[in-house]
Amino acid sequence: MVLNLVNAMAERGLHIDLLLIKTHSRHLHEIHPAVNRIDLGSRHTATSLLPLARYLKQTNPPCLLAAKDRAGRIAVIARILAAASRTRLILRLGTNLTAAFAHKPGWRLFLRRLPIRLLYPRIDRIIAVSEGVRADTLTVSGVTPEKVVVVRNPVVTPQLLEAAEAPSPHPWLGDPKNPVILGVGRLTVQKDFPTLLRAFADLRARRPCRLIILGDGRQREKLQAMSDELGISEALALPGFTANPYAYMKRADLFVLSSRWEGSPNALTEAMALGTAVVSTDCPSGPNELLDGGRIAPLVPMGDWQALSKAMQRMLDQPPDPTLLCESVREYNAQQSADHYLEIMGLASV
Known part of the structure; x- marks a missing residue:
């Protein structure tokens, strides 16, 4: 989503330096040509502290937007080291911190939360991607309420709608006798695809259907073994990562989000923008807001495969x-989101 935001800002003629920690992203080729890419020369956010401080000292930009929690904390320290008092620091938070930290043991949880309490008050504004993320951020960080504002993710773009019209990417799509259910995301604990597999196996016992899950991750072998145990391997496809999931979304009969936690689920938003039926777990945070408490589409308890x-x-x-x-999902328009970001960053008139 940061890519959509950067491109929307670049289209307005702003000079943008994109500071890169990892330069091998699959999406870098999609960046607007006017954006100036700067490789900080580090492989991890923590080791980017000194390169970031040097950049701030040399450039002294009017605003620095950090895209994640760890990046935001490093940015606070870097600004202090660089004495870059002119630079306004904005943090975008895209996940529910409490839910993301829930699986950590006590001492590791303490080590994650303490820097947040110490450093977040030094950030000028925090942009939360949902009301749920905002409420959680206030609880975790202890910052004043006026410092945290909600701006919807810049999800819906002309490029998304255009990409959805690409030729059908899979032979299963478009078969009225075997409707296709789609899941999208990294194959990790967070996305809880095992619950989706159990729900799908139960559903398939009652009616014909197929399941496609797009994404890569550590749980691939586990999911494949589980599909064999459930007897659904012939009805499950795991194509891996695809640069254009939207052609799948457009043609799928149903999109399912089975996550344990989110911030504001982009894949769910994208599927809705394409008019595809959806079902989601009522995880923190985002789905409840997107689906208006279940009025627009069903919300089910996390991990409840029978309800799913x-x-x-x-x-x-x-x-x-x-x-x-x-x-x-009209308010998730990329241009509208960019307008809100620029206003918060103090660059609306630039």
Whole structure:
């Protein structure tokens, strides 16, 4: 989503330096040609402290936007080291910190939360991607409420809508006798695809259907073994990462988000923008806001594969009006989001 934001700002003619820690991202080729890429020469956020401080001291930009929690904490220290008092520091938080830290043991949890309490008050403004993330940030960080503002993710772009019209990427898509259920995301604990597999196996026992999960990750072998145990391997496809998931989303009969936690789930937003029926877990944070408490589409408890299976069947049997889904994510437009960011960054008149 940061890529969409950077491109939307670049289209306005702003000079943007994109500070890179990792230069091998699959999406770097999509960056607007006017954006100036700067390699900080480090492989980890923690080791980028001194290069970032040097950049701030030499450049003294009017604003620095940090895209994640760790980057924000490093940016606070770098600004102090560089004595870059002119630089306004903005942090974008895209996840629910409490949920993300929940699996950590006590001492590691303490070590993660203490720097937040110490450093977040030195940030000028914090942009949360959902109301749930905002509320959690206030609790975790202890900053004053006026410092944290919600701006919706810059999800919906003309490029997304155009990419969705690409030719069908999989032979299963478009078969009315075997509706396709789609999951998208890294194959990690956070996305909880095992719950989706169990729900799918239960649903498939009652009606024909197929499941495609896009993404790479450490749980691939576990999911493949689990599909064999559940007897659904012939109805499951794991194509891995794809640069264009939107062609899948556009043609899938149902998109399912089975996550344990999010911030504001972009894949769910993208599917809705394309008019595809959706089901989601009611995880912290974001789905409840996107689906208006379950009014727009079903929300089910996290990890409850039986409830998920029933909700999936309901959406396949009675899909919602695609127009309603599209309308419900209008405020996730990239240009509108960029306007809000620039206003908060003090660059609206630039």
